[in-house]
Amino acid sequence: MARLGEAVQAVRSKNAGPFMVTVDIFCGTDAAFQRVNAALPAAAVGRLCGADPDRVERYELPDIRVVKFSFPRPAPQGSRGDRDMHGAQWAVLLAEAELGEGGESVRRPSRP
Amino acid sequence: MATRVLVPSGVLGLGFDREALRRAASDKPDIICIDGGSTDSGPFYLGAGVSKYSDASVRSEWKELLDAREVAGCPLVLGSAGTCGTDGMVEGMLETTRGLAEAAGRRLRVAVLKSEQPAASVSEALQAGRLAPLAGAPETGIEAEDVERCSHIVALAGAEQIAAALQTGADVVIAGRATDTAAIAALPLMRGEHAGAAWHGAKIGECGALCSTRPMSGVIGLEFDRAGCTVEPRAEGARCTPESVAAHMLYENADPFILHEPGGHLDARGAAYDALDERRVRISGSRWVASDAYTVKLEGARLAGFQTTALVILRDARYVANARRWLDRLEAFLAREIPVRTGLAASDYAIEFRLIGVDAALGRLETRASDPAEVGVLAIVTAASQETATEIARLANPFLLHFPLTDEEDLPTFAFPYSPAETERGPLYEFALNHTMRLDDPMAAFRLEVTEVGRGPSR
Numbered sequence: 001m002a003r004l005g006e007a008v009q010a011v012r013s014k015n016a017g018p019f020m021v022t023v024d025i026f027c028g029t030d031a032a033f034q035r036v037n038a039a040l041p042a043a044a045v046g047r048l049c050g051a052d053p054d055r056v057e058r059y060e061l062p063d064i065r066v067v068k069f070s071f072p073r074p075a076p077q078g079s080r081g082d083r084d085m086h087g088a089q090w091a092v093l094l095a096e097a098e099l100g101e102g103g104e105s106v107r108r109p110s111r112p
Numbered sequence: 113m114a115t116r117v118l119v120p121s122g123v124l125g126l127g128f129d130r131e132a133l134r135r136a137a138s139d140k141p142d143i144i145c146i147d148g149g150s151t152d153s154g155p156f157y158l159g160a161g162v163s164k165y166s167d168a169s170v171r172s173e174w175k176e177l178l179d180a181r182e183v184a185g186c187p188l189v190l191g192s193a194g195t196c197g198t199d200g201m202v203e204g205m206l207e208t209t210r211g212l213a214e215a216a217g218r219r220l221r222v223a224v225l226k227s228e229q230p231a232a233s234v235s236e237a238l239q240a241g242r243l244a245p246l247a248g249a250p251e252t253g254i255e256a257e258d259v260e261r262c263s264h265i266v267a268l269a270g271a272e273q274i275a276a277a278l279q280t281g282a283d284v285v286i287a288g289r290a291t292d293t294a295a296i297a298a299l300p301l302m303r304g305e306h307a308g309a310a311w312h313g314a315k316i317g318e319c320g321a322l323c324s325t326r327p328m329s330g331v332i333g334l335e336f337d338r339a340g341c342t343v344e345p346r347a348e349g350a351r352c353t354p355e356s357v358a359a360h361m362l363y364e365n366a367d368p369f370i371l372h373e374p375g376g377h378l379d380a381r382g383a384a385y386d387a388l389d390e391r392r393v394r395i396s397g398s399r400w401v402a403s404d405a406y407t408v409k410l411e412g413a414r415l416a417g418f419q420t421t422a423l424v425i426l427r428d429a430r431y432v433a434n435a436r437r438w439l440d441r442l443e444a445f446l447a448r449e450i451p452v453r454t455g456l457a458a459s460d461y462a463i464e465f466r467l468i469g470v471d472a473a474l475g476r477l478e479t480r481a482s483d484p485a486e487v488g489v490l491a492i493v494t495a496a497s498q499e500t501a502t503e504i505a506r507l508a509n510p511f512l513l514h515f516p517l518t519d520e521e522d523l524p525t526f527a528f529p530y531s532p533a534e535t536e537r538g539p540l541y542e543f544a545l546n547h548t549m550r551l552d553d554p555m556a557a558f559r560l561e562v563t564e565v566g567r568g569p570s571r
Contacts, residue, residue: 016366018151018543020247024362050477059368064358070366078154079542080416080462080494085154089473096479109479 004039004106005095008032013091018077021087022070023049023094033065039099039106045069048093048108114337115300116141118346120180121330122319124148124173124190125165128330132346136331137180143278144181145295147318148205149192151411151543152364159413159541161264163194163201170194174205175212178284182218187278189285189295191269197289198264199228205286206563213566220284220566223277226559227288229265233557234410234549242550246409247366254547262412262544270374270408271310272554274298280562288558289411291373292318300336308398311378313341315371316360316395323360326350340396342388354385357393374409374554376402405550408557412545419537420501422491424512425527434517435467435487442515446508453507461495461504489526498536505534 005011009028016022023045027033037060046053051071059068075081084090097106118141121128125148137144153164163170174190181188194201206224213220235256237243243254259265266289275298277285287295293314300310313334316323320330329347343352361380362368371378382397426432446463450456468488471478491508495501512533514523551557 014364015152016364017246017546018155019546020366022362022364022366024359026359048477057366061358061362061368064355066359066362066368068362068368076543077151078156080464080540083466083475084473086152093474093477093479 001098001100003095003109004036004097004099007099008036011091011095013087013089015073015077015087016070019072020070021073021090022068023090025067025094027065027067030062030065033062033067035099037067040067042069044106045094046071048097048106049090050074113303114335115143115303115305117296117299117317117334117336118144118184119296119317119320119332119334120144120146120177122147122322123150123165124177125169126330127169127173128320129347130176131348132329132331133176133180134183136333136346137183139333141184141186141333143186143299144177144184144188145191146177146189147191147292147295149195149197149289150292153195155413155541155543158196158198158264158266158411158543159415160539161196161198161200163196165195171208171212174208178209178212178216178218181283187283187285189274189278189287189298191274191287191290191292191295193286193288196264197227197266197287199226199288202226202286202288206565209284209286210565216566217568218566219564219568221280221282222284222286222563222565223280223282224561224563225269225273225277225285225287225290226561227266227269227290227557229267229410229557231260231262231265234265234412235259237549243410243547244407244550246546246548254545258414258544259412261414263414263541265410265412265545267408267410267549267557268294268374269558270294270554271298271301272375273558273560275302276555276560278302280560282562291409293371293373296334304338305336306338306340307400308378309339309341309395310336311371311373311400312361312380312383312395312398313343315365315378316341316343316357319360319363321345321347321350322363323357324350324352325356340394342392342394344392351391352393354387354393357395358385372409375406376400406552406554407548407550410545410547410549411543413541414544416540416542417494417496418498418501419540420493420498420505421535421537422505422509422512422533423529424489424533425529426487426489427485427527428524431517431524431526432484432487435470435489438515438517439465439467439489441517442511445511445515450504450507454503456500456504461493461500463504463508464492464494466490466492494540498538502534502536509533
C-alpha cells in the first residue's frame with residue numbers, strides 16, 4: 001500500500017500562530033489531487049493528528065492542486081506539553097499514512 | 113506610477129544574498145522593508161522581552177541595510193524589532209542604529225513606533241468589552257487577572273501606524289510588534305495602489321525569497337500598481353512561478369484565502385497568479401474588505417514556572433528494546449518518592465520524560481516502531497521556583513543513572529553526557545492572549561517618536 005507522501009509532491013506543516021497548526025499537501029498532479037482529496041476527510045486528519053475532528057478546517061485548492069487542513073494545536077506552542085515548537089512534524093503523520101485506492105481510505109500505518 | 117518595495121529577506125538575522133541586495137538597491141526602490149520578528153520560536157522571547165537572533169548577526173545585517181538605504185535613497189523600515197517587538201527591543205535597535213550612524217558619519221532621521229501595552233490598559237479594554245477572542249484560543253475566557261500576569265503584552269501594528277511613521281519623513285523606521293505584512297503594504301496603500309494587491313503582495317513577500325525557487329537567497333522585489341502586484345526574485349538563478357507564489361499564501365496561514373489585518377481583511381479567493389516570464393509573477397484579483405471596527409491583535413506571554421532538565425542515554429540493547437517499560441517503572445517510582453522525600457504535593461511540580469529515538473517529537477501519535485542503537489531519555493522538571501525544579505531533578509538523578517528494569521538484577525549504569533547532569537533552563541513562559549482589541553483611533557495604542565541620530569550631513 002502506498003504512503004501518502006509517495007503519491008504527492010510534498011507535505012508540510014507549520015504553526016499558524018501559537019494556537020493553530022496548518023498542514024499543506026502539495027499533490028503535484030490533478031490525478032494525485034483527486035485521489036488525496038477523496039481519501040482525506042477532515043475526520044481522518046483529526047484521527048491521524050490527534051485533533052478534535054469537529055475543529056479541523058479543510059480547504060481544497062484545485063488550481064494549485066493543494067489540500068489544506070488547519071486545527072488547534074493539542075498543546076499551545078511552547079507550553080509545557082508541547083513537543084514541537086514550530087509544528088513541522090505533523091506533516092510526517094500525514095506523509096506516512098497509508099493511502100488506499102479510492103473512498104475514505106487513509107489510515108495509520110500498521111506497526112511492524 | 114508604481115510603488116517598488118525591496119524586501120532583503122524574511123527576517124533580520126537570517127541573512128541575504130549580498131550581490132542581489134546591491135543590485136536591487138542600485139535600482140532605486142521606493143522603500144526597503146524587513147521584518148524583525150515572529151511568535152514562531154515560542155513564547156520565551158516575548159515573555160522575557162529578548163531577541164532570538166544574535167546581536168552580531170542583527171548588527172552586521174542592519175549595517176548592510178543602512179548602506180543599501182544610502183544607495184537606494186529611500187526609507188528603510190524594520191517591523192517587529194528584536195523578535196518580540198517590545199519597547200526594550202525597539203530602544204535597543206535605536207541604539208544600534210545610532211552607533212552605526214555615528215561610525216559611518218551619517219545623520220539619520222529615525223522614527224520609532226512602540227507597540228507595547230501596559231497590562232492596566234489592556235485590563236481596562238477587557239472591562240470595556242473591547243477584547244474579542246480569536247479562533248484557536250483556549251475555550252476558557254480571559255480575566256483581568258490573566259492579563260495582569262503577562263510579563264509583556266504587545267499589539268500588532270498595521271499599515272496605518274507604519275504610514276504615520278513614514279509621514280514624519282523618517283530615513284529609518286524602527287517599529288515594535290507589527291503584522292508581518294504591515295511594513296510592506298504601508299507605502300503602496302499611502303500612494304493609492306490597489307489595496308487588495310498591496311496586502312496580497314505583502315503577504316507573498318513577507319518571508320523574502322521563500323516564495324521563490326531559491327528560498328535562501330532572501331532578496332525579493334515587489335512592484336505595486338493600481339491593478340495588481342508583480343513579484344520578482346533578485347538573486348541570480350532564482351525564479352518565482354505561479355505555484356511558488358500561490359503556495360506562499362498558504363504558509364503559516366490557517367485560512368488560505370483570508371488574511372486578517374488591522375482594519376479589515378484580504379480576500380484572495382478571486383486571485384490570479386500569472387507568469388510574466390520565467391522569473392516574475394503577476395498577482396491580481398484580490399480584494400481588501402474593510403471592517404466596521406478597527407481592531408489590532410494582541411500577544412501576551414506570562415511566566416508558567418521554572419524548568420530544569422536532565423538527559424541520560426540508554427545504550428544497553430535490553431534497555432533500549434524495553435525503554436518504554438523501563439520508563440513506566442521509573443515514573444511510578446518517582447511519583448511515590450518525590451512527595452515522600454520533598455513534602456511537595458503532586459500539583460506542585462511536573463516531571464515529564466521524552467524518549468528520544470522512540471517518540472519524543474510525536475508522543476502517542478507516533479506510528480513508526482524502529483530498533484534504535486540507543487535511546488535518549490530527556491527529563492523535564494517544571495516547578496514554581498528554579499530551586500525546586502533543580503531539587504527534583506537532583507532527586508531523580510541517581511535513578512536516571514541506575515534504575516533497573518526488574519527488582520532482581522544488577523544495577524545498570526547509563527550514560528550521562530556531562531556533569532552535572534542537570535541543566536537549569538530558567539523561566540518557562542506561555543502565550544496567554546489570543547485576542548483582538550478594538551481601537552477608536554489606530555494610533556490610540558501606539559506611540560511614535562522621531563529622533564535624529566549620528567552626525568554629518570543629512571540626506
